[in-house]
Amino acid sequence: LAKTTQPISMDSYEGQEVNITCSHNNIATNDYITWYQQFPSQGPRFIIQGYKTKVTNEVASLFIPADRKSSTLSLPRVSLSDTAVYYCLVEDDDYKLSFGAGTTVTVRA
Amino acid sequence: NAGVMQNPRHLVRRRGQEARLRCSPMKGHSHVYWYRQLPEEGLKFMVYLQKENIIDESGMPKERFSAEFPKEGPSILRIQQVVRGDSAAYFCASSIEESETQYFGPGTRLLVL
Numbered sequence: 551l552a553k554t555t556q557p558i559s560m561d562s563y564e565g566q567e568v569n570i571t572c573s574h575n576n577i578a579t580n581d582y583i584t585w586y587q588q589f590p591s592q593g594p595r596f597i598i599q600g601y602k603t604k605v606t607n608e609v610a611s612l613f614i615p616a617d618r619k620s621s622t623l624s625l626p627r628v629s630l631s632d633t634a635v636y637y638c639l640v641e642d643d644d645y646k647l648s649f650g651a652g653t654t655v656t657v658r659a
Numbered sequence: 660n661a662g663v664m665q666n667p668r669h670l671v672r673r674r675g676q677e678a679r680l681r682c683s684p685m686k687g688h689s690h691v692y693w694y695r696q697l698p699e700e701g702l703k704f705m706v707y708l709q710k711e712n713i714i715d716e717s718g719m720p721k722e723r724f725s726a727e728f729p730k731e732g733p734s735i736l737r738i739q740q741v742v743r744g745d746s747a748a749y750f751c752a753s754s755i756e757e758s759e760t761q762y763f764g765p766g767t768r769l770l771v772l
Contacts, residue, residue, distance in 0.1 A: 647694070
Protein backbone atom coordinates (compact mmCIF):
# COMPACT_ATOMS: atom_id res chain seq x y z
CA LEU A 551 0.00 0.00 0.00
CA ALA A 552 1.49 3.32 -1.12
CA LYS A 553 2.32 5.69 1.67
CA THR A 554 1.60 8.82 -0.34
CA THR A 555 -0.27 9.86 -3.46
CA GLN A 556 0.51 13.07 -5.34
CA PRO A 557 -0.22 14.36 -8.85
CA ILE A 558 2.15 13.27 -11.56
CA SER A 559 2.59 16.75 -12.99
CA MET A 560 1.55 20.38 -12.66
CA ASP A 561 2.04 23.36 -14.94
CA SER A 562 2.28 26.96 -13.83
CA TYR A 563 3.49 30.39 -14.93
CA GLU A 564 6.07 32.67 -13.43
CA GLY A 565 4.79 34.68 -10.50
CA GLN A 566 1.93 32.32 -9.67
CA GLU A 567 1.49 30.33 -6.50
CA VAL A 568 1.80 26.57 -6.87
CA ASN A 569 0.04 24.24 -4.46
CA ILE A 570 0.80 20.52 -4.50
CA THR A 571 -1.48 18.31 -2.43
CA CYS A 572 -0.29 14.96 -1.15
CA SER A 573 -2.63 12.28 0.23
CA HIS A 574 -1.45 10.05 3.05
CA ASN A 575 -4.56 8.32 4.41
CA ASN A 576 -2.61 5.81 6.48
CA ILE A 577 -0.37 8.29 8.24
CA ALA A 578 0.59 7.13 11.72
CA THR A 579 0.74 9.13 14.89
CA ASN A 580 4.54 9.29 14.83
CA ASP A 581 4.87 10.18 11.15
CA TYR A 582 6.22 13.49 9.93
CA ILE A 583 5.56 14.95 6.48
CA THR A 584 8.62 15.98 4.54
CA TRP A 585 9.03 17.50 1.09
CA TYR A 586 12.09 17.30 -1.13
CA GLN A 587 12.87 19.03 -4.41
CA GLN A 588 14.98 17.46 -7.14
CA PHE A 589 16.40 19.16 -10.23
CA PRO A 590 17.58 17.10 -13.20
CA SER A 591 20.98 15.51 -12.62
CA GLN A 592 21.04 16.56 -8.97
CA GLY A 593 20.28 14.95 -5.64
CA PRO A 594 17.05 15.70 -3.72
CA ARG A 595 17.10 18.84 -1.61
CA PHE A 596 15.17 19.13 1.65
CA ILE A 597 12.47 21.83 1.44
CA ILE A 598 10.27 21.63 4.51
CA GLN A 599 8.96 19.31 7.19
CA GLY A 600 5.89 19.43 9.43
CA TYR A 601 3.72 17.46 11.79
CA LYS A 602 0.50 19.48 11.99
CA THR A 603 -1.08 22.88 11.19
CA LYS A 604 1.21 25.17 9.24
CA VAL A 605 4.93 25.45 8.79
CA THR A 606 6.64 28.22 6.84
CA ASN A 607 10.23 28.85 5.88
CA GLU A 608 12.02 31.06 3.38
CA VAL A 609 11.23 28.69 0.52
CA ALA A 610 7.72 27.30 1.04
CA SER A 611 4.77 26.72 3.31
CA LEU A 612 3.29 23.42 4.38
CA PHE A 613 -0.35 23.17 5.35
CA ILE A 614 -1.56 20.13 7.28
CA PRO A 615 -5.24 19.77 8.27
CA ALA A 616 -6.28 18.42 11.64
CA ASP A 617 -6.82 14.84 10.44
CA ARG A 618 -3.33 14.83 8.82
CA LYS A 619 -4.55 12.62 5.97
CA SER A 620 -3.27 15.10 3.42
CA SER A 621 -0.89 18.00 3.20
CA THR A 622 -0.28 20.84 0.75
CA LEU A 623 3.06 22.27 -0.24
CA SER A 624 2.72 25.89 -1.30
CA LEU A 625 5.38 27.60 -3.42
CA PRO A 626 4.75 31.36 -3.56
CA ARG A 627 5.45 33.31 -6.74
CA VAL A 628 7.30 30.61 -8.63
CA SER A 629 10.04 31.34 -11.11
CA LEU A 630 11.46 29.32 -13.98
CA SER A 631 14.10 27.94 -11.63
CA ASP A 632 11.41 26.23 -9.56
CA THR A 633 10.85 23.74 -12.36
CA ALA A 634 11.68 20.44 -10.68
CA VAL A 635 10.28 17.21 -9.26
CA TYR A 636 8.76 17.54 -5.79
CA TYR A 637 8.51 14.54 -3.49
CA CYS A 638 6.15 14.13 -0.55
CA LEU A 639 7.42 11.71 2.11
CA VAL A 640 5.70 10.42 5.22
CA GLU A 641 8.22 9.09 7.69
CA ASP A 642 8.52 8.15 11.32
CA ASP A 643 11.95 7.84 12.85
CA ASP A 644 12.91 5.38 10.13
CA TYR A 645 15.98 6.48 8.22
CA LYS A 646 14.82 4.66 5.07
CA LEU A 647 13.34 7.51 3.09
CA SER A 648 10.70 6.26 0.67
CA PHE A 649 10.46 8.28 -2.53
CA GLY A 650 7.60 7.80 -4.97
CA ALA A 651 7.46 9.18 -8.49
CA GLY A 652 6.94 12.73 -7.26
CA THR A 653 5.20 15.66 -8.93
CA THR A 654 6.90 17.26 -11.90
CA VAL A 655 6.27 20.99 -11.72
CA THR A 656 6.89 22.94 -14.92
CA VAL A 657 6.99 26.72 -14.70
CA ARG A 658 6.58 28.63 -17.96
CA ALA A 659 7.40 32.21 -18.78
CA ASN B 660 30.64 24.38 4.75
CA ALA B 661 30.83 21.94 1.86
CA GLY B 662 27.86 19.71 1.23
CA VAL B 663 27.86 16.02 0.52
CA MET B 664 30.38 15.21 -2.18
CA GLN B 665 30.29 12.31 -4.54
CA ASN B 666 32.74 11.19 -7.18
CA PRO B 667 32.92 10.45 -9.91
CA ARG B 668 29.83 12.27 -11.19
CA HIS B 669 29.71 10.01 -14.22
CA LEU B 670 31.11 6.50 -14.58
CA VAL B 671 31.08 4.26 -17.63
CA ARG B 672 31.86 0.57 -17.26
CA ARG B 673 31.66 -2.46 -19.49
CA ARG B 674 29.78 -5.52 -18.36
CA GLY B 675 31.84 -7.57 -15.92
CA GLN B 676 33.96 -4.66 -14.67
CA GLU B 677 33.90 -3.21 -11.19
CA ALA B 678 32.42 0.16 -10.23
CA ARG B 679 33.53 2.13 -7.16
CA LEU B 680 31.46 5.08 -6.06
CA ARG B 681 32.69 7.45 -3.37
CA CYS B 682 30.83 9.65 -0.93
CA SER B 683 32.18 12.20 1.50
CA PRO B 684 29.52 13.27 4.01
CA MET B 685 28.98 16.79 5.23
CA LYS B 686 31.38 17.93 7.91
CA GLY B 687 30.28 16.64 11.29
CA HIS B 688 27.99 13.97 9.83
CA SER B 689 28.73 10.37 10.74
CA HIS B 690 25.65 8.72 9.22
CA VAL B 691 25.70 7.82 5.53
CA TYR B 692 22.94 6.41 3.35
CA TRP B 693 23.05 5.15 -0.23
CA TYR B 694 20.08 5.27 -2.61
CA ARG B 695 19.61 4.17 -6.21
CA GLN B 696 17.38 5.92 -8.74
CA LEU B 697 16.35 4.25 -11.95
CA PRO B 698 15.17 6.43 -14.86
CA GLU B 699 11.73 7.98 -14.26
CA GLU B 700 11.54 6.47 -10.78
CA GLY B 701 11.98 7.66 -7.21
CA LEU B 702 14.98 6.89 -5.05
CA LYS B 703 15.22 3.48 -3.40
CA PHE B 704 17.10 2.93 -0.13
CA MET B 705 20.08 0.60 -0.35
CA VAL B 706 22.25 0.78 2.76
CA TYR B 707 22.85 2.77 5.94
CA LEU B 708 26.30 3.03 7.48
CA GLN B 709 28.00 4.67 10.39
CA LYS B 710 31.75 4.89 10.77
CA GLU B 711 33.15 1.35 10.45
CA ASN B 712 29.68 -0.20 10.77
CA ILE B 713 26.97 -1.33 8.39
CA ILE B 714 23.72 -0.65 10.22
CA ASP B 715 21.17 -1.73 7.61
CA GLU B 716 21.84 -3.19 4.18
CA SER B 717 18.34 -4.52 3.60
CA GLY B 718 17.92 -2.57 0.36
CA MET B 719 21.09 -3.79 -1.23
CA PRO B 720 21.21 -6.73 -3.67
CA LYS B 721 22.64 -9.81 -1.98
CA GLU B 722 25.30 -10.36 -4.60
CA ARG B 723 27.91 -8.13 -6.23
CA PHE B 724 27.11 -5.07 -4.11
CA SER B 725 28.99 -4.02 -0.99
CA ALA B 726 29.47 -0.83 0.99
CA GLU B 727 31.86 0.46 3.59
CA PHE B 728 32.49 3.59 5.61
CA PRO B 729 35.99 3.38 7.06
CA LYS B 730 37.27 5.30 10.04
CA GLU B 731 39.17 7.58 7.70
CA GLY B 732 38.11 8.53 4.23
CA PRO B 733 34.91 8.44 2.21
CA SER B 734 32.18 5.86 2.11
CA ILE B 735 32.51 3.47 -0.83
CA LEU B 736 29.76 1.68 -2.72
CA ARG B 737 31.28 -1.13 -4.71
CA ILE B 738 29.58 -3.03 -7.51
CA GLN B 739 31.42 -6.06 -8.83
CA GLN B 740 30.86 -7.62 -12.25
CA VAL B 741 28.46 -4.91 -13.33
CA VAL B 742 25.52 -5.70 -15.60
CA ARG B 743 23.43 -3.39 -17.76
CA GLY B 744 20.66 -3.37 -15.14
CA ASP B 745 23.04 -1.63 -12.73
CA SER B 746 22.88 1.50 -14.88
CA ALA B 747 21.30 4.13 -12.64
CA ALA B 748 21.98 7.22 -10.59
CA TYR B 749 23.42 6.44 -7.16
CA PHE B 750 22.91 9.04 -4.46
CA CYS B 751 24.57 9.33 -1.12
CA ALA B 752 23.06 11.23 1.79
CA SER B 753 24.36 12.06 5.23
CA SER B 754 22.87 13.18 8.50
CA ILE B 755 24.18 14.35 11.84
CA GLU B 756 22.09 11.83 13.73
CA GLU B 757 20.10 8.80 12.63
CA SER B 758 16.64 10.40 12.54
CA GLU B 759 17.72 13.86 11.45
CA THR B 760 17.34 15.45 8.03
CA GLN B 761 19.30 13.72 5.27
CA TYR B 762 21.31 15.90 2.91
CA PHE B 763 21.99 14.46 -0.52
CA GLY B 764 24.99 14.62 -2.77
CA PRO B 765 24.84 15.29 -6.53
CA GLY B 766 24.90 11.59 -7.37
CA THR B 767 27.01 9.32 -9.55
CA ARG B 768 25.52 8.29 -12.85
CA LEU B 769 26.65 4.82 -13.75
CA LEU B 770 26.33 3.60 -17.31
CA VAL B 771 27.09 -0.01 -18.07
CA LEU B 772 27.78 -0.75 -21.71
